[in-house]
Amino acid sequence: MSTSSAAQTSKSGTMVAPKTAPTKASPTKATAKMHRRSRSGCFTCRLRRKKCDEGRSQCKACKHLGLKCEYKRPMWWSNNEQRKQQKENIKNIIKRTKLTEKTAQIGTSCAETPPGLSHSLPTSATYSEATARTRAPSIDSQHSPVYDFNQPLSHDYYDYHPHIASPPYDTNAHYQPFQSTPYEIDIKTERQMFVNDIPTRRDSTISTFSTYQPPPPQPTLPSFPEDDWINEDIYNTGDMFSGEEGLDLDFFDFSHGNPQASQQALIQVDDCDRPLLDHFIDNVLRLIFPILEVNQHGSARSEVILPALESNRCYLHCCLSVSAIHLKSTRGLQGEQIDNDILRHRCATITELCGALNNDSNHLQILEATLGMIFFQCSVGRPSDALPDVPWHAHFEAATSLVRKLELPHAMIHDNNAQMHPPFNMTLASWIDILGATMLGRSPQFADTYREKNQSGSTSGLCELMGCEDSMMYLISEIACLDALKSANGINDMQLCQLIGSLGKSLDTTEVPPESLTWPYSSTGAIRPRQLSRNMTAIFRVAARIYLCSLVPQASKEDPTMQTLIERFVSILLLIPHGPDGFDRSIVWPLLIAGSQSTCRSIFRQALAGRMASLGEHAEFGSFGRMVRLLQEVWCQSDEADRAGSGQNVHWRDVMQQKGWDFLLI
Numbered sequence: 001m002s003t004s005s006a007a008q009t010s011k012s013g014t015m016v017a018p019k020t021a022p023t024k025a026s027p028t029k030a031t032a033k034m035h036r037r038s039r040s041g042c043f044t045c046r047l048r049r050k051k052c053d054e055g056r057s058q059c060k061a062c063k064h065l066g067l068k069c070e071y072k073r074p075m076w077w078s079n080n081e082q083r084k085q086q087k088e089n090i091k092n093i094i095k096r097t098k099l100t101e102k103t104a105q106i107g108t109s110c111a112e113t114p115p116g117l118s119h120s121l122p123t124s125a126t127y128s129e130a131t132a133r134t135r136a137p138s139i140d141s142q143h144s145p146v147y148d149f150n151q152p153l154s155h156d157y158y159d160y161h162p163h164i165a166s167p168p169y170d171t172n173a174h175y176q177p178f179q180s181t182p183y184e185i186d187i188k189t190e191r192q193m194f195v196n197d198i199p200t201r202r203d204s205t206i207s208t209f210s211t212y213q214p215p216p217p218q219p220t221l222p223s224f225p226e227d228d229w230i231n232e233d234i235y236n237t238g239d240m241f242s243g244e245e246g247l248d249l250d251f252f253d254f255s256h257g258n259p260q261a262s263q264q265a266l267i268q269v270d271d272c273d274r275p276l277l278d279h280f281i282d283n284v285l286r287l288i289f290p291i292l293e294v295n296q297h298g299s300a301r302s303e304v305i306l307p308a309l310e311s312n313r314c315y316l317h318c319c320l321s322v323s324a325i326h327l328k329s330t331r332g333l334q335g336e337q338i339d340n341d342i343l344r345h346r347c348a349t350i351t352e353l354c355g356a357l358n359n360d361s362n363h364l365q366i367l368e369a370t371l372g373m374i375f376f377q378c379s380v381g382r383p384s385d386a387l388p389d390v391p392w393h394a395h396f397e398a399a400t401s402l403v404r405k406l407e408l409p410h411a412m413i414h415d416n417n418a419q420m421h422p423p424f425n426m427t428l429a430s431w432i433d434i435l436g437a438t439m440l441g442r443s444p445q446f447a448d449t450y451r452e453k454n455q456s457g458s459t460s461g462l463c464e465l466m467g468c469e470d471s472m473m474y475l476i477s478e479i480a481c482l483d484a485l486k487s488a489n490g491i492n493d494m495q496l497c498q499l500i501g502s503l504g505k506s507l508d509t510t511e512v513p514p515e516s517l518t519w520p521y522s523s524t525g526a527i528r529p530r531q532l533s534r535n536m537t538a539i540f541r542v543a544a545r546i547y548l549c550s551l552v553p554q555a556s557k558e559d560p561t562m563q564t565l566i567e568r569f570v571s572i573l574l575l576i577p578h579g580p581d582g583f584d585r586s587i588v589w590p591l592l593i594a595g596s597q598s599t600c601r602s603i604f605r606q607a608l609a610g611r612m613a614s615l616g617e618h619a620e621f622g623s624f625g626r627m628v629r630l631l632q633e634v635w636c637q638s639d640e641a642d643r644a645g646s647g648q649n650v651h652w653r654d655v656m657q658q659k660g661w662d663f664l665l666i
Contacts, residue, residue, distance in 0.1 A: 043070045043077055046297055047086060049526065066097045267309050273320055276341065277309075280323035283330075287379040287622070290586055291467040291536075295529050304424065314352040314369035318376065321345035326380040329621055342387055349373060350390065357398065364425070367402040370395055371428050378664060379585070379622045383629040391662040393440060396432060400445045403429055409449040412460060427461035434477045435589050435666040438547070441653055443481040450477045467536040467586055475506055476544050479551070486551055493553045503548055510541060517575055535575045536587060542569045543590035546597055557597045557638075557649065569594045570607045579614045588623045588665050595631040596652045600639050626663045630655060 041052025062069035454474035
C-alpha cells in the first residue's frame, strides 16, 4: 500500500480518509454495474457455480452444453456422494459435447456422428432430429455413471466379419452405415426401510449399460488459439466446479424443510410493510452470512432466512425492523415515519418473544428469532443510532436458556464421533457466545462444550458458517476464560503466565506453512472457499496471539513482540479480499484486537484506513463502523497518554463502558 493512498491520523487519534482516492462512479452507476449473483438459477448451474440466465424451461448454458436443466430440487442435491457423482457426469458430458462440436466443425465427421449422451435426455442442441427419434430417454438417469473411456474397444461384430474394417480405424465412408446407433439402458433399484410401518430411509442406486463409442482420435486436428478458453474453463475442473475444495454442501441441520419455489409470495405482510420486506430480501439478506454464501451458494437465502420469514412471525418482525434500520442509515432517511417503523417492528418482536416464553412453546422459533435480534444488528445501522433497544447480551441470556432447554450442547457432545450435521442455530449461538464473551470480559456460556469438542477434534460448523476453523475458535474461548479469571483476580501472576504459555503452545500446533496462505481467487476469478477459510483462520490466529499477549502482567503495546505480531497481522490482511464485495466485515473482531494494540506509528492504522476507503460508505455501517468508531476513541486516549508520558494502556472495554456503548463487534 503506497503512502499517498494511506489515510492520515490526526493528533487526536481520529482517522481521516485519504486525500487522493480513486475516482469512483456515482453510487447509482456503481450499483448498476455491480454483478448480481443469481439466487434462483437452475440446480445444474448452481452445482457448476456458473451464472444462470434462469430461462425456462431450459437455461442457455444447459441447452448449449446438452445438460439436464432442473429448477425443481433434484434427488441428488440432498446427498453429498450423489452430488459429487453428478459433477463428474456433467464434466464428462461437457467434454464430449465440446469434442463433438469441434470434430463437426472441421468436417471430419458427418451429420451421423454419434451424439453425446446428455443424461439420457435428447436435446435439439446436442444431436440431430433423426438420431433423437432412435433413442428413448431413460428413467431417472441423472445419477447414471458415465461411460468409461479407458475400457478396451469391443470388436465382437467385426470378429465374425473379417472383411469389414473396424470403424474406429477406417476412414472410408462406405463402412459408416455399419455403425449401430448408440443407446443407453439405465436400471434403477430402490430400497425403502420401514420402522413400525413408518417409512424412514430410502436408498436409490443406478446401473447403466451403454454402447456409446467415443469419436476416433484425429492426429491432424488444427489448433485454434481462440479455443484456449475451452481448456481453461471446461477441462480445468478445479476452477469450474471447485473440485479441489471438497465442500459438503449439505453440512448444516436447518430447522426448516425444503424451501418452496416462490418464498416471497408466501410471506404474509401488510401492504405498508411490503417495501421493507423487499428491501430486506434485495439488500440486507446478502450482508448477513457472506461466508455461508461462499461455501453454500444460495443456502442463506433458501435454507435459513426465507423459510423462517414464512413460518415465524417473530422472526419476520425482527427482519422488518432490521430492514428499516438499513434504509435509514444507507439512504439518510429522517423523520418520524422511519423511526416508527423501526420501533413498531422491534416492539412487536419483543412482545411475541415474551409471549412465547411465557407459554413455554415453540422453542426453536423463539431461539431463531432471538439470535436474529442479536446477529442481524451487526450488519446494519450506524454507531450513533440512539433509538431505544434491549442490549444484545440481555437477548443472549434468553437464547442461552433456550439452548439449554433444547439440550443442543449435550446433543453436539454426544454425537462427537458420528458424521453429524450440527444444528445451525447452535452454531450461530456458539459464534456469538465465544466472541461476545470477549466484549463483556466473561467466560463463554458453553465453554465446557467447546473444550470437549476441541479434545475430541469434532466440528461445530463455525468454519463453514463464519470462516474461522473450529479449533481456533475453541482456543479463543479458552483465552476468554483466562481473561475473565484475570479480571476477577482469581489467579496470581505466576499461574497466569503458566496458563498463557500453555495456550501459546496450543496456538503453535495450529500453525500452517506460510506458503499455504495465498490469494483466495483462482486465475479465472472464482473464489476458493477453503483458501479463504485458511486465510481468515490465520487472521484470527494472530489476533488470538495478540489477545493472549495482552493478558501478560504489565504488558505494553510498545513491546517488540507485540509490534511484530501487528506487522504479521497486516501482512496476512493483504490476503483477505477488500471492498464492498470483500470480507472485511467478517473479520471485525480480529481488526478490533489488533487495532487496540497498535501505536500511532504502526502500519496497521494505514492499512485499516486503506480498507475503509475501499469500502466507501459501507465502512460506516454495522459492526465494522462501530469497530472503527471505538478504535478512533481508543487511539485518541492512548495517543494523548503517550504524549503526556504516562505510558498508560487504554483498554477498549473501558472506553466502551465510559461511552455507554453496548457493541457486539463480531
